[in-house]
Amino acid sequence: MYSKALDFFGIKLMEDVRDRTINIWNKLLDGEMKGETAKKVECIIKNLSNEDIKLVKNLIPLIVNEDLFNMLNMFENNNELEMHVNLNGESVDITDESDGLAGELFTEDGWIEKFSNYKN
Numbered sequence: 812m813y814s815k816a817l818d819f820f821g822i823k824l825m826e827d828v829r830d831r832t833i834n835i836w837n838k839l840l841d842g843e844m845k846g847e848t849a850k851k852v853e854c855i856i857k858n859l860s861n862e863d864i865k866l867v868k869n870l871i872p873l874i875v876n877e878d879l880f881n882m883l884n885m886f887e888n889n890n891e892l893e894m895h896v897n898l899n900g901e902s903v904d905i906t907d908e909s910d911g912l913a914g915e916l917f918t919e920d921g922w923i924e925k926f927s928n929y930k931n
Contacts, residue, residue: 816896816903821915821922829875830928836871840864872929876916883913 838844839852856864886894886906894912895902906912916922923931 814903814905814908816898816905817908817915818925819898820894820896820905822926824879825922825926829872829879829923832875833871833929837868840868872931876923876931880913880916883916887912 835844839849840856842849842853844852856867859867886892894905896905897903909915914921917931918924923929
């Protein structure tokens, strides 16, 4: 089911969560970040080859996808939780707008393909 609220949420989820997380982890693995997390990552990967690091980078989107899938499933499977998007003064429960919120990620016209800079 098409919905402006679903697309809005999909765009925000891809840009502000998925793409941002993948980008940060790629920079961490490339040694381009500073801070405590960067130091921990540097210690963990210091003995890895460039090929090993490339493999880890290929895993990052898969891990992020699984996390997002589980989070969206949590909202779908728990009536106590609601996820609303406010557009033009109207509050829309996006779990009601979709026939399967977690599935919105993966189809050929899903959020990852439509809105992410990191395609599957």
